[in-house]
Amino acid sequence: MARGHWIPRRARHRRRRSGRARSGRGERPDPRREVPRGRRREPRQLARAALARGGGHGFWRRCLRRSACHQRRALGAGGVRHRGRREDTRGHRGARARSASPLLRARRRPHRRGEGPRPRGGGAGRRIAGAVVRAGEGPFAGALVRRRTVSALTVSLKEDALVLVTENDGSLPIGTSSPLGLYYHDTQYLSGYSLKVNGTRPILLSANTEQNYVATFQMMHAEGAVMGTARHAADTLSIRRTRFLADGMRERVGVLNANAHAVTITVELEFEAAFRDMFAVRAYRDLSQEPLASQRNAREGGLLFERLGRDGVRRTTEITLRPAPDQIDGNKFRITRTLAPQEFLPLELAVIPREDGAGAAPSPDRFDDAIDALNARYRRFLRACTRYTTSSETLDEGLILRSALDLRALLEFHPSGPYPTAGIPWYAVPFGRDGLITGYQTLGWNPDLARGTLRLLASYQGQKVDEFTEEEPGKIFHELRRGELARLGEIPHRPFYGSVDVTPLFALVFAETVKWTADRSLWRELLPAAERALTWCDGPYGDPDRDGYVEYGMRSNEMRSQGWKDSAQSLSDPDGRWSKLPAALVEVQAYVYAAKMGIADLYAVDGDRGRADRLRGEARELRERFERDFWMPGESCYAQALDGDKKQVPAVTSNAGHALWCGIASPEHAAALVRRLMSPDMYTGWGIRTLSSRYPTYNPMSYHNGSVWPHDNSLIAHGFARYGHREEAAEIASALIEAGRRFPNGQLPELWCGFQRDLRFSTRPADYLVSCIPQAWSAGMVFLCLRTLLGMEADLATQQLVLDPALPAWLGRIDVRDLRVFDTRLTFRVRRTPRGDRIVGGRGRVARTTVAATA
Helix, strand or coil: CCCCECCCHHHHCCCCCCCCCCCCCCCCCCHHHCCCCCCCCCHHHHHHHCCCCCCCCCHHHHHHHHHHHHHHHHCCCCCCCCCCCCCCCHHHHHHHHCCCCCCCCCCCCCCCCCCCCCCCCCCCCCEEECEEECCCCHHHCCCEEECCCCCCCEEEEEECCEEEEEECCCCECCCCCCCCEEEECCEEEECEEEEEECCECCEEEEEECCCCCEEEEEEECCCCEEECCEEECCCCEEEEEEEEECCCEEEEEEEEECCCCCEEEEEEEEEECCCEEHHHHCCCCCCCCCCCCCEEEEECCEEEEEEECCCCCEEEEEEEEECCCCEEECCEEEEEEEECCCCEEEEEEEEEEEECCECCCCCCCCHHHHHHHHHHHHHHHHHCCCEEEECCHHHHHHHHHHHHHHHHHHEEEECCEEEECCECCCECCCEHHHHHHHHHHCCCCCCHHHHHHHHHHHHCCCCCCECCCCECCCCCCCECCCCHHHHHCCCCCCCECCCCCHHHHHHHHHHHHHHHHCEHHHHHHHHHHHHHHHHHHHCCCCCCCCCCCCCECCCCCCCCCCCCCCCHHHCECCCCCECCCCEEEHHHHHHHHHHHHHHHHHHHHCCCHHHHHHHHHHHHHHHHHHHHHHEECCCCEECCEECCCCCEECCCEHHHHHHHHHCCCCHHHHHHHHHHHCCCCCECCCCEECECCCCCCCCCCCCCCCCECHHHHHHHHHHHHHCCCHHHHHHHHHHHHHHHHHCHHHCCCCCECCCCCCCCCCCCCCECCCCCCCEHHHHCHHHHHHHHHHCCEEECCCCEEEECCCCCCCCCEEEEEEEEECCEEEEEEEEEECCEEEEEEEECCEEECCCCCCC
């Protein structure tokens, strides 16, 4: 054996040469899913809408390289000279037809018939975080779709532990207690920021946030005025602010004089820093009687806001401007310049938060150098990811590319590795459940997410009993916060352990990650943590009444719902009353079963037959009890839970589908369950509802009682395929992918309403108004769906990738490049043909087989 891996050295380093796979032609999609083609666009519109093309080993590299030479001009950086000399403004004036994004600009090939609608793009028609403003064409002409994550219209950016939420023109309200701001470690380091030119706030023309770390706001001066001896019209001063997050907020404010004569302008920037804790901002804690006593100090070229917290941490916000302001008046910077005709004035702003002098990883001082460094970090990360391309360019350039960018933006980088935070803006912190499910979904895209998630969670594994935080020995945390209130212990999120499903999920995802990666070092490192997690499940903490089921609700201070459906109304009896606690949730028992079977398989490969047999025996006993106590013959479904009286909560829910994903369902019940979940009261055409429309508490607009969650459906589809129901799995995956293609920019929300699909009246799912966008496990959905369609599993015992593809009618091929599995990279193509799906070309150890429809 090779040290650190379960793969023989010869196999690990074997590389088979093969020629470049010939491109395949996609089949015509199912006419039932045909999307009306939009009307033809002019070249400028096409340029606005351009997204990166897929294909080739240099896919990500080309995406970045093709746009790098345009980015500086698009950001207003091109050709700037010294004050008083005429500027080269080609980049500033011509950037309308370019994308400000360094990742999403590339040439398009002609749109292929049958690939759905052309991707939409461009500044005025793009999502502005909390809203979508559609271009005036196609079925969405003139529509304004709001997602009220903070307010009607907001812009959110994220990079590592930094999150910025602003108004739609990039401003932060001055003199208010607004929740908008720049956050670092759950603290509001910048709470106010306004821009005025000649005393007035510019008018927003368009905003562009193609990535979650770069935003561009194009504005113009609001009013005409007399500047010296010359008057300028209202629309002759262009103001562009371009910002990104790196070690803090970096912004370039550019002013272009489009008059035929010189004008004098005064730019005024005003700031506030409240240093409020996130939980105070969100009104979870009243701090109105606790003044924040922040101090402001003028420094050479800038300001320094600082506050010594009650936790003893000195928090500072350093703000600098280049060139230095002519005047610093309180919280305001002022700079006055006379601009010649067509002259461009660039101002570079840096807002850097720090805790006790430490902050995010430092970036270069200059704006252009800092954005180049950030782009380089994106390139390095994306080069490490598997590249999926298909016969549908719309899918490649929309949902797949967008999901990859969203996942990268949502990552936090810890010494233990990358961790996918839950969602923007308020949940951009480590959540145990979200991180584990996202890590599982993305094993076939980048297994480092699962590794980093497991390591961070293991480092916080419970050691003692704490009633306030719900910590218990072996338990895995639910949510981690790092603000002042958490440090003081005034909120339990230091971390908070109040969930019942995360601990068995940890053991499950650990086993699946080791199987996928063959990483013996990870096995040795985290096996003790996984064993402690199983001990928690079997012991007096996870199973306090010793009935063989993991349950919660024995203590009066526990959250009402501790599964993934964590709203209070999600566990209810048919009469609408809350079900009696303690409760044993159906999906939690499935997670325990899968965790024990998975770790047993690893013990067997490692030569420990005794422990493998013990865990398999425990899993079989659990399965027998589960089939006896949870199955509802009249509904052909597993009950949502057993309540405090050990009676079934008889709701038909999507939770039962997790039993298929985990393999605990018997083959006979699995077939019946698949039919039940695909029945009209559960399947909407856009995915499976969380709750049957026949149940008395059904509400398609609710959070968990009738809505559709993409992550939930991706796991269910994977479970369908596990039991051999490939056609139904492809149907669910196709519905999710189609929904993703119809949401703005191919960006899936956290959930959507559970109304029935009817293309006669609506072309996409109805929005759930307070859905997080982006959300990690929604972005991970497409990669698990592609894995499901490919029938792709890792066989650790033989070190082979097992494929059993079943492509839907609308998808002609899937190309997989540099798939990271075991200790190697594999490349292959699956093409749909009249005689069935074929694996063609490729390199590496790929096996074609049929997976048995049993657990």
